[in-house]
Amino acid sequence: MAPNKRHHPRTGGLGMRNDPAILSDSDLLTWRHWSAPLGWFAALGMLLVAMPHLGSLFAALDPEAREPIYRRDAFVDLLANHLLLVAGASSIAILSGVSAAIMVTRPWGRDFLPLVSQLASIGQTFPPVAVLALAVPWLGFGGLPTVVALVLYGLLPVVRNTLVGIGEVDPATREAxxxxxxxxRQVLWQLELPLAAPVILAGIRTSVTVGIATAAIGSTIGAKTLGDPIIAGIINGNTAYILQGAILIGVLALSIDSVFARLLPSRR
Amino acid sequence: MSQPHSASPNRVLLALMPVALAALGWLDIASVQPNRIVPGQGMNLWAIMGPAGVLLALLPLAVGGLAWRATTLRMRWALCLVVLAMLALPFGLAAFCRAFIDPDAPYARVGLAAGFWVLLFVFMLALIEFKASLRLPRGSWWGLGALMLGAWSLSLASGALDKLALMQEYLGRxxxxxxxxxxxxxxxxxxxxxxxxxxxxxxxxxxxxxxxxxxxxxxxxxxxxxxxxxxxxxxxxxxxxxxxxxxxxxxxxxxxxxxxxxxxxxxxxxxxxxxxxxxxxxxxxxxxxxxxxxxxxxxxxxxxxxxxxxxxxxxxxxxxxxxxxxxxxxxxxxxxxxxxxxxxxxxxxxxxxxxxxxxxxxxxxxxxxxxxxxxxxxxxxxxxxxxxxx
Known part of the structure; x- marks a missing residue:
């Protein structure tokens, strides 16, 4: 939900460059390495299954509510749709963002480098809500404007971090x-991209996190997401709905983020 | 490369100006709405100005022409043209409001259409490019910003833009x-x-x-x-x-x-x-x-x-x-x-x-x-x- 926030190698400042470039493959393939994400996803699954049966608990929390459990759509459907929106938008954003950044760092595209890098940093100051709202007059209500806003906004951290990552490759190494x-082509694939990978991945992490949060707000413009119970709860004054939506979105965001936390080298 | 002293073409401006030209030629610039909710009638440059609109289309062509051999001097001229265009924007809108809104229709209003936003965006991109390729002192950019802010606040304060849908919403609250x-x-x-x-x-x-x-x-x-x-x-x-x-x-x-x-x-x-x-x-x-x-x-x-x-x-x-x-x-x-x-x-x-x-x-x-x-x-x-x- 935030421009320029964490995991940003330049502003976060905790010396990304001193870390080992990337985890070795053997680290990535052990069960233990993935225990945290697995735990989060298990929690998410259990919540999904258990939520519809917790009526009495939520009724105790909010005794005035007539219907303690949100039933307009199944939570599973909302979650699937939420994930679909974010996954679709993120893949478009990552593909086009990384290719755009690669293009403007090649000799033939370098004329466009100042423009693209300025645009990426100015664009990140635009609040995601504003981008989301401005997509509506252009595309109407529903899932489509949400995806477009997610793509537009998700592009920026990816472009910016790819530019930073490729820019940080030592020219001497490139010469060598x-x-x-x-x-x-070999320099790009075997040198520049592998060296820039941690920074690019950090950008993708920011992009996806913002995407999950913005998609939730997308339910105000008619996209079917886990934000629906929250909005319905606010409108009807039903705290139980708000909690159900909020808990699921929170756990979803933490699950996805824990995957990225495992892919990135630790900050120690 | 965007080197200020080379006479090679500035490819960024050469890529941007056709977009501006297309927005002027094909997209609706503004629309006239009878009231708040009805979408309204979009109008492109030809519908607004008739043959005189062709003169406006010369602007991106001129900037593109100057960018063809981008010496520092020619880039400065191109910058002047873009700045002038951006300064003229609020006054052009005011003229549009006077010409097309019936003063007796209290709910009629002017909406900004896709062409307007595209033009604004292209001009902003051009300014960013000028900023990168022409190394003008920092103060001059603040000055330009103040100038544009002045033009907009002047025309907003004078009430000439009151028929803009955005202003109608503002005046209501x-x-x-x-x-x-x-x-x-x-x-x-x-x-x-x-x-x-x-x-x-x-x-x-x-x-x-x-x-x-x-x-x-x-x-x-x-x-x-x-x-x-x-x-x-x-x-x-x-x-x-x-x-x-x-x-x-x-x-x-x-x-x-x-x-x-x-x-x-x-x-x-x-x-x-x-x-x-x-x-x-x-x-x-x-x-x-x-x-x-x-x-x-x-x-x-x-x-x-x-x-x-x-x-x-x-x-x-x-x-x-x-x-x-x-x-x-x-x-x-x-x-x-x-x-x-x-x-x-x-x-x-x-x-x-x-x-x-x-x-x-x-x-x-x-x-x-x-x-x-x-x-x-x-x-x-x-x-x-x-x-x-x-």
Whole structure:
């Protein structure tokens, strides 16, 4: 839900560069390494199954509510739709963001570098809610304007971090690679992208986190997401609905974020 | 390359100008609406100006022509043309309002159509490109910004743009608008102020007891990960319960819906960037400088207040910048839980399908974020320079 926030190598400041470039493959393939995300996803699954049966608990929390459990849509459907929106928008944003950043760092596209990097940093100051609201006059209500707003907004951290990541590659290293006879394409795939990968991944993490939060607000413009119970609860003054939606969105965000936390090298 | 002295073409401008030309030629620039909800009749340049519109189309062609051999002089001329066009924009709109709105139709209004926004966007991109390729002194860009602001506020204040749909929405609720503007800024300022104090205290605690660092960082990033809508929702229930339970809390204005959960959530989100930046800033100060201060006989508190803190200030301001921008956007979401502010107009407008009301809320929010960003970036830059020269 925030421009320029955490995981940002330049503003976070905790010396991303001193960390090991990336985790080794053997680390990534152990069960233990993935225990935290697995735990979060298990919790999410259990909540989904248990939520419809917790009527008496929510009735105790909010005795005035006529119907303690949100039933307009199944929570599973809302979650699936929420994830679908974020996944679709994020894949478009990541693909086009990384390619755009690669293009403007090639010799033939370098003319556009100042423009694109300025645009990415100015755009990140735009609040996601405003971007979401401005997509409506153009595309109407529903899922489509939400996806477009998510793509537009999700692009920026990806572009910016890819530019930073590629920019941080030591020119001497690049020269050396070229001197060893690597083609420009090989330099990109075997040198620049692997070295920039942690920073790019941090950008993707920001992009996806903001996406999950913005998609939740998308339910105000007619997208079917886990924000629906919250909005319905606010309108009807039903605290139980608000809690159900809020808990599920919170656990969803923490589950996805824990996956990224495991993919990125730790900050120690 | 965008080298100022080469005579090679500026490919960025050459790519932008056809877009401007296409917007002028094919897209609707503005629309005439009979009332608030009816979409209205879109009009393109030909419908508005007839054959005279062709003259306007010469502008992007001229800029493109100048960019073909981009010497510094020709780029400066192109910049002048773009600036003139942007200055003329509000006056052109005023002329459109006079020509096409019947003064006897009280609800008729002028909407801005896709072509207008595309033109504005292309001109902004062109300005960014000029800024990158023409190394003009910093002050001149502030001057240009002031000039444009002046042109817009002049034409807005004169009432010539009152028939603009956006202005109609504003005129209908000008009191509420200024109230919301003040309230929004107040919410953001108090959240940033509170988190500055708390973040500073947390950063000092982390410096003193390094064991705390991991825990505090962990908790704060956990809060940041939770989507705002969910956090607002999670705070709503306990606060409503507390206010129900304790009279004095509700007497203080604490309730489930409203400013209390908004402020708590805003401070919660602000703490991570603030604490992290303060911590890093205080730790990044060169140990050599601290050593020499100690050698000069300064006491630890003097070293902290007169050496470490001033040197850390630019990075701390970066934290304030991130926090403020984030809080401006989040405060808009807080309108959903009844916290007021500019977000109220956004969500009201979405509810009534009145898009100009949405704009009335969204544009000031964006403007606020961009202005705060510019000011704090400039402040950090100035402080950094001051440190370097001393």
């Amino acid at each position: 690679a070229r001197g060893m006879g690597m083609s420009p | 000008s009191d509420k608008f200024s109230e919301a503007l003040v309230y929004h800024s107040l919410l953001v300022t108090s959240a940033v102020g509170l988190s500055l104090v708390m973040g500073f205290a947390l950063a000092l605690a982390m410096r003193r007891w390094p064991l705390l660092e991991r825990g505090i960082n962990g908790v704060l990033s956990l809060i940041q990960t939770i989507p705002s809508l969910a956090l607002f929702g999670l705070l709503l229930a306990p606060l409503a319960w507390l206010a129900d339970r304790y009279e004095w809390l509700s007497a203080l204005g604490v309730q489930g819906i409203g400013a209390a959960p908004a402020l708590i959530a805003l401070v919660g989100y602000s703490l991570l960037p603030m604490t992290r930046n303060t911590f890093v800033a205080l730790g990044d100060v060169d140990t050599g400088i601290i050593e020499s201060a100690r050698g000069m006989g300064m006491s630890p508190s003097q070293i902290f207040l007169q050496v470490r803190l001033p040197l850390a200030l630019p990075v701390m301001i970066e934290g304030v910048r991130i926090t403020s921008i984030q809080a401006i956007g989040l405060a808009a979401v807080a309108a959903l839980i009844g916290a007021g502010g500019l977000g109220t107009f956004v969500f009201q407008g979405l509810g009534q399908a009145a898009m100009d009301l949405v704009l009335l809320g969204a544009l000031p929010i964006i403007a606020m974020a961009v202005i705060v960003d510019g000011l704090l970036t400039a402040l950090a830059g100035a402080l950094r320079q001051g440190v370097r020269h001393d």
